[in-house]
Amino acid sequence: MRANLLGDLAEVLPPEGLITDADVLEAHRRDQATWTSAGVPHVLARPSSTSEVQGVLRVASAHRVPVVARGAGSGLSGGANALDGCIVLSLTRMNRILEIDRRGLFAVVQPGVINAALKTAVAEQGLWYAPDPASWEFSTIGGNLATNAGGLCCVKYGVTGDAALGLEVVLAAGSVLRTGGRTVKNVAGYDLTRLFVGSEGTLGVITEATLRLRPRPPPATTLVASFPTLVGAGAAVTEIMASTRPSLLELMDRATVRAVEAIRPMGLDMDAAALLLARSDAGGEQGVAECARMAAACEASGATFVAQSADEAEGELLLGARRFAYPALEKQGTTLLDDVGVPLSRIADLLSAVERIAEQRGVLIGTFGHAGDGNMHPTLVFDRNDPEAVARAQAAFEDILVVVGELGGTITGEHGVGVLKRAYLSRQLGSEATRVHLAIKASLDPLGILNPGKML
Template identity: 55%
Template sequence: MSPLSPEALERLVAALPEGVVATRAETLEKYRHDGANDPTAQLPLACVRAESTDHVVTTMRWATEHRVAVVPRGAGTGLSGGASGQSGAITLSTERMRAVEVDPASRTVVVQPGLLNAEVKAAVAEHGLWYPPDPSSVQICSIGGNLATNAGGLCCVKYGVTADYVLGLEVVLADGTVLRLGGRHVKDVAGLSLMPLFVGSEGTLGIITSATLRLVPAQRPAATLVATFPTVAAAADAVVRVGRDVQPSMLELLDQAAINAVEDYAPMGLDRDAGALLLAQSDAPGAARAAEVELVERAFEAAGALEVFSTDDVDEGELFIQARRLALPALEQRGRVLLEDVGAAVPLLPDLLARIEAVAARHGVAIPVVAHAGDGNTHPIIVVDTDDPDGEAKAQAAFVDVMAAAVEIGGTITGEHGIGRLKRDALPTQLGPEVMTANRRVKDALDPLGLLNPGVLL
């Protein structure tokens, strides 16, 4: 592509309201990195802070005319480099698109992508309803980003992931065409099922400008169980045992390194000597909740739990959940991290965790682990040792080997964070050449010029 002329960029600025397009370097610096803090991220050519679907359409038509790449961006909390700035490209931020409309009668909410997940939950809670997808970053991540990566979270072991709640989408394609898919109706099999193509496509097929989301009645108060184990292997065995008998509404794991990082960051009285901690909840109705708690306790004890504590106090339970949510920011205090997102079927969780430990030992790096253990989705967090001149190389090698370990046992290199730019090279190993070719055909059909988020996913 030939360099873009200043006059061409000025035409984009003139086509949109004042203040929508940012071109000053000090402003663009905010849009260089996402939550992955990829050191190769670059300063974008400009940032369009769209305030409406029309702004997105105008931007994409301009980008098509001038053959300029566009990097879609939500709140910038993504952890795979999917919204990293690219030199010569436009970053298109949806952070200003924040409309929300709740329809209690149909149990739906129509939201623009800039609204934060927590804000959606708060808006629907006023009507006695609940939007279940619950990433650890719930307070700072946007619905647009959740849709782009098909985010999961702490509740997905029972309630599913983002895609399970999408009834309708408005999407702007690379050439500025607007698609309106689905709606408030729950059942719809008219035409090809296009919505799933866009949910989880990381902004490579189109830019989501509105979503109609399914809601459920407000969650019942939950009972919380916390158990400590001598080893990660024992905790993993407990997860498998729980899965045979009961479906808790939450089942999370922290290993010893993660426990200690949380205690250093925000002391909560967690057992620093425990090899691992499991956090479980049951929100079953009435007497069924007590029965579920008992089954989980038995599974924990059968796996060799050192201590099991349970409470019906919602506020007390929330303190333990907060400890789990703090694991990543706590570990980030120790330096730059490479965050993995590998998963496998729950019966394979002990094998996956053992392989992660082996990778850490082989490369001589620290890999604390937190996990949505109930559905087999783990987050090994590789801490780069900046005091070691080979620390970066060791961390990168471990990053590759953790993904390889997941694929070797039939698992996945990403359960919810997406491929982004950081995992792109590992994707063909998991999918194989035939599936990669099919993916590229879909991309070519919807974005023939390759303008949307180049370098991501495919």
């Protein structure tokens, strides 16, 4: 069967699009969630067009072989992890920006386009592509769509799905489906675009996307505030979001700040319980007024230090501390990065609970994330070679997800379910919603070949 599989794939792909080298396959086994399980693929398929993707899926359907689509492999939930004997479908060769419509404010791109490349291309025309996941410099648009990736700017401009106007998707049997269009408003029929965004390659393979662009915003003013208590920081977040629309509102707890300072000293307050970073890109008098309201909210919530800067370089330096949060924690040991969301009013409760869990389980946990929309990233740090440390980390991870449920939150805000949180999804969805999910999956992928073992 496997010999026939390779032969059939060779008929729909050029030689450079079909790879069986063991070292290359090893490099395509998993994403960045090294904690999750991954199998050994049989072959790596690298199509360069929609028609070649169609060919691969038709062959896979005929042989009933699983297909795992992937982009840059920057995911953090194991969503792109291979299965034994599967076809890994790499979309990195489909990396063309097909169209930029300056007047229509949209771009049409293939899934292998790097987020940063799209930002650069549209910036040359005075435009801006808003979604900015932490991996924006190397992650692909296809991967961003597959997980409905968020980022620092999503508090004001939304996540990747909010920028998706329409998609081209190859279904499991090889047919092509087009969803949405080029208009901002479109309520003709079911919202199939939203269905495929965030589906992690389990319902179809995205081969083209029409994405919303925006005029480039004015230079931003950046605010930083230190808090002696987590409750105070949480109160400031709630008040800021109730009174203004920051373009960014990020939080780092004490453990994270200390990790950053240890690697990249910036003079941050290492004794603060939490550090808030906020931005306004409204420009002019409106931007000044927004920053003043945010500063007042921080002071009223007990901030011990509040400073603002309209200097772009200084603002980027402060933002760099936040972007460096995860790499800094990685320097301290093996990391298990969580991705949870809670209502804005419960952020302080989540932070306090994580601090308590860290103490009870004897695990270092640094928490940072997008406070403006309640999406936080408790990051567990431990020694992977110590079985007891591993067990404590796993228990703490479970504890956090239980608390998130009690707070009315979600097990994932932007990284996806993948393998990492598959066991917890049905708990959040409930039995009826889980049944509907399975029914949709069965309808679009009756043979179950698309990224099996992920999400559901």
